[in-house]
Amino acid sequence: MGYVFFDTETTGLSPAFDQILHFAAIHTDHELKELDRFEVRSRLQPHVVPHPAAMLTNRLPIELLVDRGLPTHSEMVAEVRHKLLAWSPAVFAGFNSIGFDEEMLRNALFQTLFHPYLTSGTGCGRADAYGLVQTACALSSGCLAVPLKVDGRRDFRLASLLDANGLGSEDAHDAMSDVLGTVALCRMVKDRSPDAWQRFVRLSNRAAVAEIVDEEEGFVLTEFYGGEAYHRAVVCIGVSPDNRHGRFCIDLDHDPDGWDRMSDDEVRAEVSRKGTPLRRLRVNGAPTLTPLEEADDLMPGIDVETAREVARRYRAAGEIGARLIRIYTDNWRVTEPSLYPEACLYSGGLINDEDSRLCDEFHDAPWK
Numbered sequence: 001m002g003y004v005f006f007d008t009e010t011t012g013l014s015p016a017f018d019q020i021l022h023f024a025a026i027h028t029d030h031e032l033k034e035l036d037r038f039e040v041r042s043r044l045q046p047h048v049v050p051h052p053a054a055m056l057t058n059r060l061p062i063e064l065l066v067d068r069g070l071p072t073h074s075e076m077v078a079e080v081r082h083k084l085l086a087w088s089p090a091v092f093a094g095f096n097s098i099g100f101d102e103e104m105l106r107n108a109l110f111q112t113l114f115h116p117y118l119t120s121g122t123g124c125g126r127a128d129a130y131g132l133v134q135t136a137c138a139l140s141s142g143c144l145a146v147p148l149k150v151d152g153r154r155d156f157r158l159a160s161l162l163d164a165n166g167l168g169s170e171d172a173h174d175a176m177s178d179v180l181g182t183v184a185l186c187r188m189v190k191d192r193s194p195d196a197w198q199r200f201v202r203l204s205n206r207a208a209v210a211e212i213v214d215e216e217e218g219f220v221l222t223e224f225y226g227g228e229a230y231h232r233a234v235v236c237i238g239v240s241p242d243n244r245h246g247r248f249c250i251d252l253d254h255d256p257d258g259w260d261r262m263s264d265d266e267v268r269a270e271v272s273r274k275g276t277p278l279r280r281l282r283v284n285g286a287p288t289l290t291p292l293e294e295a296d297d298l299m300p301g302i303d304v305e306t307a308r309e310v311a312r313r314y315r316a317a318g319e320i321g322a323r324l325i326r327i328y329t330d331n332w333r334v335t336e337p338s339l340y341p342e343a344c345l346y347s348g349g350l351i352n353d354e355d356s357r358l359c360d361e362f363h364d365a366p367w368k
């Protein structure tokens with residue numbers, strides 16, 4: 001199975017109310033050798049107002065946005081879907097794609113009456129090169145040159161990384177240029193930090209992530225904030241009540257017996273504070289995980305056997321995890337479906353078979 005690296009340039013940051021203007025993708029084999037590439041643009045939909053900051057970033061003139069020689073948004077999305085299905089099954093990846101580009105693509109498919117979860121199809125994987133480069137730098141500190149921002153923090157923006165590693169382009173924020181840069185960064189990491197690359201490949205598989213999270217007696221969860229990696233040994237204590245792919249994990253530094261001595265209000269304060277020991281992840285979100293037996297490089301001096309013993313105690317006392325999740329989620333409000341159809345992708349659960357059939361009939365029908 002190969003990879004599909006993709007990027008979008010959009011009118012703004014709202015998946016529901018902005019649109020994709022430029023989509024680009026490169027299909028590679030498992031060794032990252034290019035097999036095919038594809039890009040397409042669309043003209044502006046009449047009801048979409050582009051954000052000025054997005055237009056400055058993308059450097060797209062208004063004349064191009066309203067060029068009637070370009071495909072309509074619907075025509076562009078149909079072309080994108082056709083190409084990505086032809087390349088499937090594959091691992092779909094980009095730079096911050098899970099957090100942004102994939103959401104833009106899902107909403108574009110949804111709004112044009114196509115099944116939105118194309119990148120989650122049978123046999124497909126999801127990964128994010130943004131997490132890959134941060135993981136690689138945590139595991140192999142010299143594998144990539146990482147520039148600093150003016151405040152001294154590390155700068156993991158794509159354009160900055162490409163420039164610092166001699167991969168820069170004058171066409172930053174052009175969709176195809178950004179895809180080419182992402183592939184080049186991945187090749188560099190694959191060559192210089194094989195461990196990081198193997199994790200990237202493995203954790204793109206939802207089933208493999210679920211196996212680690214649901215069955216292991218503890219593991220290390222790595223999260224990134226402000227360009228820095230933070231590692232903690234955790235164990236899964238239950239499934240999120242609002243998402244079958246969501247999991248709650250607890251920091252193994254916290255003794256399970258301690259929770260029994262706390263009132264509900266005390267527990268609520270502890271799990272809701274900044275740096276809470278209760279962590280959340282999605283098994284379909286390509287989290288960064290490490291088995292405890294491989295954790296010494298990330299957490300020098302970790303007592304693996306003690307961590308495993310604490311994990312076993314949490315698993316044996318399932319009522320502790322259930323209580324923590326109940327208290328944490330007590331104040332979660334049921335979100336009413338939006339009045340705007342564009343914002344209803346995640347309302348009411350997954351699209352059912354009957355709606356999928358109607359969508360297919362719509363696209364098979366002649367316009368007349």
